Amino acid sequence: MSHQNKSIGFNLPDAQICLYDQFFSKEESDRLYISLAENINWQQDQIKFFGKIYDVPRLTALYGDTRKTYKYSGILMQPHPWNEDLLFIKERIEKEVEAEFSTCLLNYYRTGSDGNSWHQDNEKELGRNPIIASVSLGETRPFQLRHIQRNDLKRVDIPLTHGSMLLMKDSTQHFWKHRIPKTKRDIGPRINLTFRIIKNE
Ligand SMILES: O=C(O)CCC(=O)C(=O)O
Numbered sequence: 001m002s003h004q005n006k007s008i009g010f011n012l013p014d015a016q017i018c019l020y021d022q023f024f025s026k027e028e029s030d031r032l033y034i035s036l037a038e039n040i041n042w043q044q045d046q047i048k049f050f051g052k053i054y055d056v057p058r059l060t061a062l063y064g065d066t067r068k069t070y071k072y073s074g075i076l077m078q079p080h081p082w083n084e085d086l087l088f089i090k091e092r093i094e095k096e097v098e099a100e101f102s103t104c105l106l107n108y109y110r111t112g113s114d115g116n117s118w119h120q121d122n123e124k125e126l127g128r129n130p131i132i133a134s135v136s137l138g139e140t141r142p143f144q145l146r147h148i149q150r151n152d153l154k155r156v157d158i159p160l161t162h163g164s165m166l167l168m169k170d171s172t173q174h175f176w177k178h179r180i181p182k183t184k185r186d187i188g189p190r191i192n193l194t195f196r197i198i199k200n201e
């Protein structure tokens with residue numbers, strides 16, 4: 001039996017975004033969450049901001065084809081090789097999306113004090129119109145988007161639930177910034193995986 005994934009498109013100017021809720025079943029999502037929390041090599045990154053060094057407010061990890069290095073926030077990252085869970089997730093996405101991903105950047109938001117500030121994923125290694133597939137596990141957090149030029153457009157809030165997959169492509173990264181805001185609410189942890197295509201060799 002072939003299984004049909006339902007997606008919701010967001011009609012945003014200068015963007016191509018769609019969301020698949022329950023892209024992974026509850027059982028798959030629970031299993032993946034536990035396994036990734038335990039088995040991924042989570043690390044604490046730091047950023048330099050006006051000459052001072054700060055911990056990034058989340059844990060991260062880079063996995064993928066080991067020839068593809070990735071430079072973000074000014075740091076050159078060497079990926080860990082794919083593991084079984086990541087290949088399972090990647091293959092499921094690739095069945096739905098016409099793309100082959102080289103790299104996965106993972107984020108672990110331990111509490112509401114962890115977040116991801118406004119940015120565009122527009123590093124030159126990603127090429128001109130990057131496709132990014134973003135899987136969420138654990139606590140639902142809002143994914144917020146804002147257009148970088150048009151202040152007539154309202155901010156968009158997309159709740160990213162356990163087992164969902166958000167797809168961003170075409171000019172999205174040129175015109176829209178996104179973030180995961182921090183919150184004072186007492187919430188549980190969340191794991192996010194963003195699958196990307198790195199063009200360098
Ligand atoms: O956690 C998320 O949903 C977003 C992550 C993100 O924007 C990124 O890693 O570039």
Ligand SMILES: [Fe+2]
Pocket residue numbers: 119120121178
């Ligand atoms: Fe991002």
